[in-house]
Amino acid sequence: MELSITGSSNKMSVSDVVFGREFNQDLVHQVVVAYRNAGRAGTKAQKTRAEVNGTTKKSKKQKGGGARHGALTAPIFVGGGVTFAAKPRSFDQKVNRKMYRAAMAAILSELNRQGRLQVVESFDVAETKTSGLVAKLKGFDLGRRPLIVTEDASEHLYLSARNLPYVEIRDVQGLDPVSLVGADSVLVTADAVKKIEEWLA
Structure with missing residues (x-):
């Protein structure tokens, strides 16, 4: 299948396994819950009458x-x-690697079907300025909670988004199911798409 590149007449050929997978709600729910549970401390302690x-x-x-x-x-x-x-x-729940990758591919495929996944050639800011990032985001229809995925998020980009409460910046290595599910739309660079394919295909 092919993905359109925003701001360009070019199209990008991608794997159906990653971006054309059937959505499995039960699998996605299981992986999202397991991911969130893995972040729980589980250190709450109270005393019984004997203690x-x-x-x-x-x-x-x-x-x-x-x-x-x-x-x-x-x-x-x-x-x-x-x-x-x-x-x-x-609170850990066992989720094997195959299930995790299948859930990630299912989420990305569903985002693509719903028109909430946009691919761009590149995305970065020249300096650490929140106003510069805000101005750049206005050129895209990303909704209130955008997720920006780049191959290797630069420090300028990360720091520029730090004061924007609903804007998330991730590199491919830091991508997770919770951030994908919680985003109104996802903006991905072409290089990041290739890296995601290598990871999930």
Whole structure:
């Protein structure tokens, strides 16, 4: 298949495996959830009634004082333990390499079908200026949350986008399913497309 290059009459021949793949919602959902879970710390910890610092002596007489209670470390008391206390755990989910690459190709293919993927010959800024990047982005219809993918994101480009809250700059190596799914549209350079093909084909 071929991809049109924005601002040029040329077209780019690309692999159907990467940019013409059928969309698999279940696979994409699984990979996105696994990717996000891998970023979770899983360090939350609470104390059970056995771990709370306090005496386990019976707080009052069994009879004559209303409700019958034992230790003040019980979960019903302020300062007591937590009934189902959270403990450190790993949220990692196993996703093999073949599944991950298939999901990435499915997302890129769907973006292409929806007209949310634009290819350009090159994209960069000459100096670190946010205003310069904003002016350059006005020449493209990218929506509110654009993702710009280059073969090797320059420091000027990265720093220029740092103050723009909804603009993301990624190189091919840093591309991930969450950034692709969350973008209104994706602007990719021709060199980045070739590198993505080598990675996913």
